[in-house]
Amino acid sequence: MQTDILKRITINPEVCHGKPTIRNTRHMVESILEYLAGGDSTEDILNEFPELEKDDILACLAFAAKTVQFKDIEFPAA
Template identity: 70%
Template structure:
């Protein structure tokens, strides 16, 4: 997992310091939004030719790791 997380960068000069993939302007947030919206990994890779499969997995690994540090409130059903 650490190898994947190394693909995620934080740079205050890129995308307002949000977590990004390999110092590009592709934010972890946007990739997760595509996935949660129903896009597949293949869809994302087809749309963004400079991304790699490991980049998408890195976004998922980052999201999983961040859950260890924050509680998210989900409204009761």
């Protein structure tokens, strides 16, 4: 299932400078994740962008989860 949902995320050098987007549109994964991190619900996002689907939001979350599995994240020293 997760592999199928990740097919909704596209990377095209001609769209949004090659940043990951939803279904080759100008809706960047990064932006959707920022909405979610800011407290917006899936329903809030879908109301704001009616062309998106619930699976698009889930694909953004799945993409983020896969991304952090393969990269080290550095945090500045406190």
